[in-house]
Amino acid sequence: MQNIALEQKATIVNPTIPTVSSNLPLTGSKMKKVFCLLLLSMLSPAALSPAALMAQDKPDPWIQKKLQQFKPLTDEQKAAIEQAVPNQSTAKPKKTRKVLVFYRCEGFVHNSIPYGNLAIEAMGRKTGAFSVDLADTYDVFTTKNLEQYDCILLNSTTGMLFPTADQQNAFLDFIANGKGLAGLHAASDNFGRHPACRAIVGGEFGGHPWGAGGNWAFKLDDPEHVLNIAFGGKGFWHSDEIYQYNPQTYEGPQVLRVLLSLDMAQSEVSKQIKDGPREVPVSWLRKAGEGRVFYTNFGHREDTFRKPMILQHMLDGIQYAIGDLEADATPTAKVGAKSPALAPAKP
Numbered sequence: 372m373q374n375i376a377l378e379q380k381a382t383i384v385n386p387t388i389p390t391v392s393s394n395l396p397l398t399g400s401k402m403k404k405v406f407c408l409l410l411l412s413m414l415s416p417a418a419l420s421p422a423a424l425m426a427q428d429k430p431d432p433w434i435q436k437k438l439q440q441f442k443p444l445t446d447e448q449k450a451a452i453e454q455a456v457p458n459q460s461t462a463k464p465k466k467t468r469k470v471l472v473f474y475r476c477e478g479f480v481h482n483s484i485p486y487g488n489l490a491i492e493a494m495g496r497k498t499g500a501f502s503v504d505l506a507d508t509y510d511v512f513t514t515k516n517l518e519q520y521d522c523i524l525l526n527s528t529t530g531m532l533f534p535t536a537d538q539q540n541a542f543l544d545f546i547a548n549g550k551g552l553a554g555l556h557a558a559s560d561n562f563g564r565h566p567a568c569r570a571i572v573g574g575e576f577g578g579h580p581w582g583a584g585g586n587w588a589f590k591l592d593d594p595e596h597v598l599n600i601a602f603g604g605k606g607f608w609h610s611d612e613i614y615q616y617n618p619q620t621y622e623g624p625q626v627l628r629v630l631l632s633l634d635m636a637q638s639e640v641s642k643q644i645k646d647g648p649r650e651v652p653v654s655w656l657r658k659a660g661e662g663r664v665f666y667t668n669f670g671h672r673e674d675t676f677r678k679p680m681i682l683q684h685m686l687d688g689i690q691y692a693i694g695d696l697e698a699d700a701t702p703t704a705k706v707g708a709k710s711p712a713l714a715p716a717k718p
């Protein structure tokens with residue numbers, strides 16, 4: 372079996388959050404409960420004492436985790452990202468656009484996250500395609516707060532765990548009602564606890580036989596597709612860590628429009644697995660309700676965010692998710708076979 376464990380999240384199985392609405396009127400039994408709680412709090416004021424409140428208000432472990440993990444970028448690193456980001460967006464924004472970049476990790480934390488955050492901010496600023504708010508606390512997921520955004524971008528989030536059903540529903544409704552979702556790299560190692568969200572992303576991490584230290588070949592499954600224009604109609608080589616997807620969770624070509632995949636015609640790629648050659652998709656788009664989803668597995672390595680070609684692909688995908696770049700999301704299985712653009716011989 373492949374080296375699945377490295378990025379596997381902690382296997383905490385969360386009970387499915389019941390979908391409840393907080394707006395329901397209080398029923399008889401609910402009213403009784405509220406009354407009992409009120410009575411209890413009056414009888415035992417200690418339950419509401421400052422000490423008790425502080426005990427409930429535990430420090431967020433993520434704050435410590437990110438301080439340890441994320442090193443500040445040097446001026447050179449920042450300049451390299453700024454330089455690599457496209458100067459112009461493929462589509463002109465139809466109006467002022469705003470992207471919520473979420474980067475919290477309950478599982479594996481990627482060092483590349485601050486590089487990705489900076490690159491996304493820079494691409495929005497340089498091209499004028501969108502502005503960015505960065506967030507790493509779940510309180511941003513309310514219907515009211517999300518109204519101001521056109522797209523949620525998950526930058527290598529792992530093991531997300533919405534604390535309440537309302538927060539999960541706000542996320543799901545945002546997309547279903549016509550907004551966008553963009554996912555980079557571990558955004559597909561993220562929703563094991565929330566199967567409905569996982570299905571929208573399109574697939575869940577099932578190991579990465581293609582490690583971050585390798586240089587891998589990629590083919591364009593859809594060479595003419597507008598979200599592949601960054602690659603100029605040609606397959607290519609790129610160093611990054613590449614996932615395969617748990618077959619039970621992968622939505623497949625019946626649902627997804629697969630843009631590019633590992634090129635198994637190259638032995639360098641196919642020898643990493645014993646059951647190959649087989650299709651391992653890397654980037655795709657899809658419709659989800661009225662909304663639009665773009666996902667790419669690129670983004671494990673910090674230097675991925677200094678590659679103009681990859682950044683152009685990401686920007687185009689984000690513009691599709693926002694709703695500014697028209698792109699055909701008809702599932703691959705329904706558009707018939709296209710002849711892929713294979714990678715050249717290994718450089």
Ligand SMILES: [Zn+2]
Nearest residue numbers: 378481612671
């Ligand atoms: Zn990774």
